Amino acid sequence: MIPVTILTGFLGSGKTTLLKRILNEKHGMKIAVIENEFGEENIDNEILVQDANEQIIQMSNGCICCTIRGDLARVLSDLAAKKQAGELDFDRVVIETTGLANPGPVAQTFFMDNEIADEFLLDAIITLVDAKHADHQLDEHEVVQRQVGFADRLFITKADLVDDKALGDLRHRLLHMNPKAAIRIVNFGEADIKEIFDLRGFNLNAKLEIDPDFLAEDDHDHDHAHDDHDHGKCDHEGHDHDHAHHHHAHHDDKIKSFVYRSERPFDPNRLEDFLGGILQIYGERLLRYKGVLYMKGVDRKVVFQGVHQMMGSDLASKWQPVEKKNSKMVFIGIELPQDLITDGLDACLA
Template sequence: MALIPTTILTGFLGSGKTTLLNRILQEDHGHKIAVIENEFGEENIDNDILVQDRNEQIIEMNNGCICCTVRGDLIVALSNLIQQKNDGKIDFDRVVIETTGLANPGPVAQTFFVDEEVGSYYMLDAVVTMVDARHAMQQLDEHEEAQRQVGFADKILLSKTDLVDAEQVRTLRQRLSRMNPRATISIADFGKVAISEVLDLKGFNLNAKLELDPDFLQAEAAHEHADEHIDEHHVHDEHCGHTHDEHSHHDHHHAHHSDDIAAFVFKSTQPFNTAKLDEFLGGLVNVFGPRMLRYKGVLLMDGADRKVIFQGVHQIMGTDVGMKWGDDELRESKMVFIGKNLPKEVFIDGLKLCLV
């Protein structure tokens, strides 16, 4: 049986998750989606679109979607859904899990890799994070949970952009990209977003390409180039992430937004020594795993004609052999690490020592 793709929908209080879910549960999009809603969230799915018998835990909608209110453990809820599907009582072909506004999505994501039963029926597709454009800067300053939700994201949906001006949206986008350069950002005011922006994103597909925000990469390259003139031994600058068109007053403006959750990239056209890299990555995960939110890479290995893909969530890391390197393709390892107060120099210097 094909694994059922599952999306984790997260976002801080009032970011618009429920508005988006209401659209999914009502609109004619042709998908049979089971929405698992955490009852302890800040707001429930609109009662007027649900059957009024609140003893019913699983409710079928007019468009074929299902709403499941979780009163307990997520693993139990997922198992119950599969049981009812196998018994022919309900039908669905994908799942969306809404986390509470104060939740860290990490443990939810890990469930799909550590629980055998869940892993035998479900496949984690992506983490989608809703961000309230009007309140996000303050929420990111004050709440680590809001930062974690951004750090875990494969996709970021900006809501309430109609309540702020274009410059505020641009500044917020820059900040989000510094924290997570691998998540694409789209606008989703009033829950209005194409279903393709939420489903089938393949954020956890090991063979998916590693897309990184181009402004972030240009900024890293610019800082790298600038630092070469200062000290050849310190190639990477701590302030990675200001986009190339920012001026000094923007840098000053961002100075007080020192996010604990941030990203950095390692790139090299020299191949890795397999044994050294395995040992070093294992050590990193053991020591810093709880602070490593998401990490992913496409690796050039010594003597291999195929790419090696690796990715992880906290302490859970997986690798796979990818496609062959193209004849005209630049053979280059590219890795991104997103985490909380990670010692960038330790990672970068250690990875350099693993090169052939």
């Protein structure tokens, strides 16, 4: 399986700078880069010499670049066929979306098309966020909120252009939109390759990372000593401490997340029916969701995750005697009916 990384982020967030860095570094990897352009600008000419007749361009360091002016699935199957035939040699694929793109349909390509799913493995979505302009962009453009909501990892760029308080407030805002994405500060595209590749963000058995700062706010023994970090303007009124109910005082982002936890086991049939119904009704508004579940009568953890209506689940490792059995789920979406979902999940407990 060829791993695929999707790079997304609004116009000017630094995707091309990061891409150049990936392509020019001596890491010994052969990377195929797909530029998902919609005609408004060609591949950055500093990276490539453009050949109008050829959609796929081989670079001197063994990397390959191609521009999509059509269907992503077609370009991927074309690349896979050329690799099998020995015409092209590459180990992994990076897809750079245009700054105006919603990464959802790009991610869905890897679930919908069997031929693509057999050849390629979606590793992670990395979203770049421009520290200087992020607040304005998040307020103005829902697509920027979507890019944050889909991310497995968030890279904050241009952090040198803002002060510590602004950076803390931004980090806090991003955390409330997507607590499962690790946040890194990246200057001038200088990110460690290990922070970009093989993150296994879409691997069912990858650990469910939920930022502990996000959860620290809704523990019953609410320790206000936690509140020094980055919590610039958080409205602590009305927190429903069981279900991580967050209100951000000064940004009413359409895309929000919430975490559900329970130490009681789920009834497998009830849960399956309930999640099936939620996906049917709210699937388009659910961007990403992921969980590790404690199921009645099952001695192993059950992991699940999905994008929109497409959900996968799998049995993971056995519960160890020292482990406290519990379920942890994170939902990221557009104006999700949180109370309805949490009440519904409560009703599925055995």
